[in-house]
Amino acid sequence: MKHRRAETVLVGDSVVMAIVAESPATIEAIAPRRSxxxxxxxxxxxxxxxxxxxxxxxxxxxxxxxxxxxxxxxxxxxxxxxxxxxxxxxxxxxxxxxxxxxxxxxxxxxxxxxxxxxxxxxxxxxxxxxxxxxxxxxxxxxxxxxxxxxxxxxxxxxxxxxxxxxxxxxxxxxxxxxxxxxxxxxxxxxxxxTPGLRDVGLWGLSPGDVADAFPDVRRHGAACRFDDCRHREEPRCAVRDAVEAGTLAVSRYGSYRKMLDEAEVAARPWA
Ligand SMILES: Nc1nc2c(ncn2[C@@H]2O[C@H](COP(=O)(O)OP(=O)(O)OP(=O)(O)O)[C@@H](O)[C@H]2O)c(=O)[nH]1
Ligand SMILES: [Mg+2]
Ligand SMILES: [Zn+2]
Missing domain, CATH: 3.40.50.300 (P-loop containing nucleotide triphosphate hydrolases)
Structure with missing residues (x-):
């Protein structure tokens, strides 16, 4: 597969191997991945x-x-x-x-x-x-x-x-x-x-992806006044209410805000 420059074999892959007599086994194909x-x-x-x-x-x-x-x-x-x-x-x-x-x-x-x-x-x-x-x-x-x-x-x-x-x-x-x-x-x-990391990149998650990556924010956000609420300064934001009520941690909300800022900057065409 390497010679054919096919897709890289990853940890966790199921593969088809060809074993021919004494010669080294070769990976011929990767089975479909479920994740x-x-x-x-x-x-x-x-x-x-x-x-x-x-x-x-x-x-x-x-x-x-x-x-x-x-x-x-x-x-x-x-x-x-x-x-x-x-x-x-x-x-x-x-x-x-x-x-x-x-x-x-x-x-x-x-x-x-x-x-x-x-x-x-x-x-x-x-x-x-x-x-x-x-x-x-x-x-x-x-x-x-x-x-x-x-x-x-x-x-x-x-x-x-x-x-x-x-x-x-x-x-x-x-x-x-x-x-x-x-x-x-x-x-x-x-x-x-896996090797530990000092940081982990978000590889261009869109701002919408960031909201989806925080199931707790998404859950509370279902009750926001505006459907497209990004849970910053918008009026009647259920996410901010949840932070105030103590049902959403300040740290989780802070992480969401920081990652949303980052995703918005990355999404700008001139960034
Ligand atoms: N006191 C204490 N020390 C721990 C515990 N678990 C790991 N350590 C120590 O922490 C150090 C780092 O542990 P590692 O298992 O190498 O950490 P790792 O997360 O695999 O690190 P990377 O491979 O660099 O990502 C070692 O000195 C361990 O002995 C724990 O439960 N209690
Ligand atoms: Mg380790
Ligand atoms: Zn909101």
Whole structure:
């Protein structure tokens, strides 16, 4: 396929292989994909980068501490999965370092996401996480150094993915995982470990796509006065009301506004 410059084979693809006697096996075709996760290439303004095929759900992992929980970054990871049409679960790892870790999950629970509080060190939440993964293809994503590989090492007996201490000075991760890799789970299903990112691009989501990538904003927005309300300064905006009432987290609303601004700038023809 490489010689024919056909489509790139991705982690998670089912392929047709030709195995002829002693010669090396070759991939002849890629089976139709039931899903495709892609995001923007770092640096390149509008290039898309496919990450994995046939993923059933995206598990967005953050650390309660070291590195500190970053709601905006987490919301961006969630939005990329939503924009790819994939279900999302949120994991708050390193709970052993932060007694109040569970409170970080409130904005996502309000949004309707399943939230798991875990510790790859102490073992907290690992059984529930294993249940979440059973029988499905799950992709772990999130910032670098939050413990994605460490969690997978706890979940899958015999797996020894490389992990590394976060920098003691900056508390930042070190980009230890360098490529997406898929591994079988015990209860059936597969997990895909991916390299952590410092940021994740939105690859030219239109402003309308941004609203769609925030199911909680969309849900509250159904009651806005104007059908085309973008939930900024418009009168009788049900989304702003929800923020005021505490049913939509300020952080979620702030992330939506920032990403909407970004999408509008990117959509300008001269940008
Ligand atoms: N205290 C504590 N440390 C953890 C936990 N999970 C992971 N760590 C540590 O955090 C550091 C980073 O863990 P990794 O598993 O390499 O993180 P990662 O998310 O895979 O990072 P990248 O591959 O760079 O994306 C390692 O030193 C782990 O031992 C946890 O639950 N509690
Ligand atoms: Mg890793
Ligand atoms: Zn509105």
């Amino acid at each position: 495709l996760l892609k995001r923007r290439s770092p640096g390149r303004a509008r290039g898309e980068r496919p990450v994995a095929a046939n993923v059933d759900q995206v598990v967005v992992v953050g650390a309660a501490l070291m590195p500190a929980w970053d709601p905006y970054l987490i919301d961006r990871f969630i939005a990329v999965a939503e924009a790819n049409g994939l279900p999302v679960a949120v994991v708050i790892n390193k709970a052993d370092l932060a007694p109040a870790a569970a409170s970080l999950g409130v904005p996502y629970e309000q949004a309707g996401y399943q939230v798991l509080v875990t510790s790859a060190r102490g073992g907290q939440g690992i059984d529930r996480l294993r249940e979440l993964l059973e029988g499905r293809v799950s992709l772990f994503t999130g910032p670098t150094g939050v413990g994605k590989s460490s969690l997978l090492n706890q979940l899958v007996p015999g797996l020894r993915l490389r992990t590394a201490e976060v920098s003691p000075r900056s508390h930042a991760g070190r980009h230890t995982t360098v490529a997406a890799e898929m591994h079988p789970c015990v209860g059936g299903g597969f997990v895909v470990d």
